[in-house]
Amino acid sequence: MPQAKIKEVAQYQPEKKPLFEGFLGSLYGVRKFNFFLGATVKCFWLVLVVVSVVVPRRLSENYRLLPTIKYQEHIYFDVENFCRYTKIIDYIIDEYFGQIPVLYIEALALSTTGLKVFLDKEFPFSVPGLIHVRNQVVQYKSLSFNEKLLVETKTADTEIRRVSRGIEFDLKICAYDKRNVLVWSAFCTFLAIYQNQNRKRKNLSRSEKCSEISFNHVASKKIFLSSDIGRKYAAISGDYNPIHLHPFLAKLFGFKSHVAHGLYTAALCINECQKLATDLNIKDNTFKFPYKVEVFFKRPAFLPNEVTISISRFLEESGTPKFLSLFFSMAHNDNVLLEGSIHHIETEDNL
Template identity: 30%
Template structure:
C-alpha cells in the first residue's frame, strides 16, 4: 500500500473558498473504486464557545451544557472532509456526491474547553448498483486518546449496466413515541451559518433547482443533530453510538415526525418521517458501543 499523503493544518480551512473550488472541480476522471491514500490533520483546535452555542440553538441542544453536542465534532472535521475531496488525486467531482449514511461513536462527553486533534482520511470504496460508495473516517483525540469517531458514507452516482433485482419491501415499523417538528424554509441557511456547509441545494429553491432539486432540502447532518438532541441525553456519560441512514430528502419547509422506540439493552431505533407517515427520511439506531 502507498504511504498516505498527509495534509496538516493549524487552522481550519475556510469553507466559502472550498465551495468556490468545488463548483469547478471535476475530479480526475477515474471511475473505479480505488481511492488515493489521503489524510488531513487539524491540530490543537478548540471549539469556539459562541459557535457551539449558536450550533446548539439551531439543532435543538442545550446551549448552556458544559460539553459539546454529540454531533458537533463533525463541524470541526467538515473542512477537512472538503480538503480530501478537493485534492487533485480524489477521483470524483464534489458537487453531486450524495451523503447516504453516517455513524458516530463517542466514548465520553467532550468538554467545550478541550484541546483536540482532528484526523480525517479516505476509507474504503465499493461498487454498488447505484454507483460507487466511499467512506470518510474521522478520529477526534484529546491527549493522545481517541474519544470520538465517525464514518461518513457518500455515493458517486453512476448509470447501472447490470439488471436490478426486485426492490425489497420493508414492513413499516411501529414506534412507541413520536415528536413532531415544523421546519422553516430558512432552516438550511440557519444551519449553513453554524456549520459552514453552504451547499446551494440547502439554501434557496432557485439554487437547489440548479442542481436538480424541486426545492431546497434540509441538511442530512442537521437531521442527525436534531435527532441526537432529542435522544442522546439518555446516555448521561455521553458514551453512545448513533447510526443514521439518509433515505429521502426533506424539502423545506416541512412538517416531520421523529418516531422512536423505548430504550432496551440494544438501545433505541428511530425513523424521521413526513407528517403523513408515508415516507421515511432518516432511519437509525442509538445504542452503547459494542
C-alpha cells in the same frame, strides 16, 4: 468545567446580526454581508457548480479504491458558533451527555479537514452535490467545551460502490484529546451523483437497511423545517453545498427543491432521544460511554417541510432497555427520511 461556567455557556445569547437575504446571499449564507468577501465566495461556489454540472468527472470501470488522502488539524470550540449550533437543534447542556453534542465535532471536521480531502487534487469527485447517505459515530467519553482536539479525516480503505445514481465512497474521521487518546470517531458514506446515471428519484441510495426488529413506540414530535434552515446551518457548520442553499441550485443536481443537511436532521433526532432517555431514566442503558449512533439517510428532506420524529425502544429478553431507535419521517405522507439507532458498545467494538 465548573457548573457556573456550564451555565454561562448555556445561557450565552450572541447578539443578532442581520442576514444578507436574497438569491445571491443564499449562495454562501454568511451572517453579515461584506461585498468583497461575499463576491469571492459566490464566484468560488458558482465555478464549482458549473464545473461539476457541465464537466462532471468520470472514472474508468476498473477504478475500485480511492487514493489515500489524509489531513489533520486542531479544532477549538468557539463560544458564539457553539451557542448558535445548540440553539438551532434545541440542545440542552447536560453533565451526563457532556457539553458537546455528538454530531457537532463531525460538522466542524467536515468543514475543515473534510473539505481539504474533498478539494485534494487526488480526490476524484466534484464537491458540489455530494450527498450524505449513511453515518456511524462512536463517542468514547464525555467532552467538555474547553477541550482542544486533534481531528484526522481520511479516505477509508473500502472499495467504492457503483449505485443507480452514481458512486458511494467512505470517509473516516477520528478525534484525539491532548494525550492522543481516541475520544470520538465517525465512518461516513457519501454519494457522488453522476450525470450519465439514472436520474430518477426512486431508490436514491442503496444503503443497507437497519435490521428488521420489533420496537416499542415511545414518543413522537412534529418539527417544522423552514426554507432558510439550510443557509442557517451552513453558516454554523461551514457546509455550503449548493443543494442545501437554494431551490434553483438544487435543481441543477436533480432535486425538486433544496434539502436540509443530513447531519442537522440527525442531530434533531439524537437530541430528542437524549431528552427522552432523561425523562425515562434510561441514560445508563442507552448513552453509557462508549455508545454508537448509526443513521441511514433514506430520502432528502425538502425545504420547507413539516416532519415527525418518532422514537421507539428495543427491549432485550431480560427486559432491560438496550438502545433507542430513531425515526425521522415526513408527516404529510409518512415517507421515512432517515432512521437509525443508538446503543452502548463494548470497548473493543469500533468503526
